[in-house]
Amino acid sequence: MLFRSAANGASSSSLAPGASSATSVVPFGSAAASATVGLRTFATMSGAAEAMPAPDAKHTPVGPVYPRASTGRRAALARWITSPQNPLAARVAVNHVWQRHFGTGLVPSVFNFGLAGARPTHPRLLDWLAVELREHGWSLKHLHRVIVTSAAYRMRSAAPSPDDPRAGLDPENRLLWRQAPRRMEAEAVRDTLLFLGGTLDVSRGGAELDPAAADTSPRRSLYLRHTPDDRAPFLETFDMPSAAECSERRESVVPQQALALANGAFALGQSRLIAARVRAGLPENADDDAFIDAAWILVLGRPPDASERDACRRFLREQAARYAAGGLTPFTVGPRAALPPATDPRTRAGESLVHVLVTTSEFLTVR
Numbered sequence: 001m002l003f004r005s006a007a008n009g010a011s012s013s014s015l016a017p018g019a020s021s022a023t024s025v026v027p028f029g030s031a032a033a034s035a036t037v038g039l040r041t042f043a044t045m046s047g048a049a050e051a052m053p054a055p056d057a058k059h060t061p062v063g064p065v066y067p068r069a070s071t072g073r074r075a076a077l078a079r080w081i082t083s084p085q086n087p088l089a090a091r092v093a094v095n096h097v098w099q100r101h102f103g104t105g106l107v108p109s110v111f112n113f114g115l116a117g118a119r120p121t122h123p124r125l126l127d128w129l130a131v132e133l134r135e136h137g138w139s140l141k142h143l144h145r146v147i148v149t150s151a152a153y154r155m156r157s158a159a160p161s162p163d164d165p166r167a168g169l170d171p172e173n174r175l176l177w178r179q180a181p182r183r184m185e186a187e188a189v190r191d192t193l194l195f196l197g198g199t200l201d202v203s204r205g206g207a208e209l210d211p212a213a214a215d216t217s218p219r220r221s222l223y224l225r226h227t228p229d230d231r232a233p234f235l236e237t238f239d240m241p242s243a244a245e246c247s248e249r250r251e252s253v254v255p256q257q258a259l260a261l262a263n264g265a266f267a268l269g270q271s272r273l274i275a276a277r278v279r280a281g282l283p284e285n286a287d288d289d290a291f292i293d294a295a296w297i298l299v300l301g302r303p304p305d306a307s308e309r310d311a312c313r314r315f316l317r318e319q320a321a322r323y324a325a326g327g328l329t330p331f332t333v334g335p336r337a338a339l340p341p342a343t344d345p346r347t348r349a350g351e352s353l354v355h356v357l358v359t360t361s362e363f364l365t366v367r
Contacts, residue, residue, distance in 0.1 A: 272341065
């Protein structure tokens with residue numbers, strides 16, 4: 001990958017937009033490119049430092065002395081970062097956005113664009129998107145629209161058939177011949193449970209919330225305080241972002257995630273609300289099949305197949321019989337769900353079925 005750089009000896013004025021200077025083609029990431037950028041930055045910073053007034057000898061300063069007027073150093077740095085002669089910023093921004101949509105960046109080492117980092121899987125695509133971002137006023141909205149309306153993003157994520165030759169040629173999907181399934185982010189897991197239960201507060205603004213309110217507040221997870229010392233346990237279980245770095249999110253599949261959905265008071269309470277919402281949308285004389293289909297479509301976004309429907313029918317029948325006979329012993333330890341279970345055995349069996357659906361891997365997977 002190549003970009004044009006000002007010739008050695010260029011003054012700091014060459015950093016301004018529209019300025020003309022002699023250019024030469026320099027390989028991206030090379031030592032020559034780093035040296036050129038370093039010299040230009042040093043020249044700009046040195047000139048800014050010389051513009052600062054000398055300290056007053058009459059008084060001893062308590063702390064650092066800052067100039068009354070801006071030296072222009074930050075503006076010079078901003079112009080250098082976004083200069084057409086320095087495509088690194090646009091490439092990094094594009095790579096981060098691409099990673100959020102596809103799970104992996106065009107440069108897999110999103111935290112390292114140097115010589116020690118990974119090479120781009122699609123260098124021409126990375127450069128084209130970087131230019132597209134810059135020429136549209138650094139509009140991230142435009143970049144998102146370009147990516148999500150592309151053929152690559154709209155491909156199916158279903159597992160390929162065993163005889164598909166592409167699965168053998170590119171098992172890791174590095175060439176993007178299909179969409180890759182991804183795990184839901186921690187905030188999306190919590191907000192989805194609130195949304196499906198009909199309790200999500202979508203209002204904007206307001207004060208931040210204590211992480212302890214994650215199980216009781218209907219507000220979006222965006223408003224929960226997140227620091228190295230303050231983290232919501234439910235979000236932390238599902239790989240919430242690190243408060244110390246933002247280069248990428250870590251994904252994991254651990255038993256604690258299944259336990260948080262199966263035994264957690266928050267997931268259990270929301271499952272009961274979801275079941276009540278499904279019941280409310282059905283006629284009073286609706287049979288079990290109608291409830292099963294509506295629950296699957298609401299929670300998983302698709303109807304069940306014949307074998308899944310049969311298994312759900314059997315579960316509802318057997319679970320309702322257990323509740324009617326009093327053969328299930330309630331838990332006496334751990335936090336209680338805010339919403340108590342239904343007293344009717346058939347209705348409570350429906351709540352249990354919805355609870356099973358939200359504990360599935362399919363619920364946590366974006367396809």
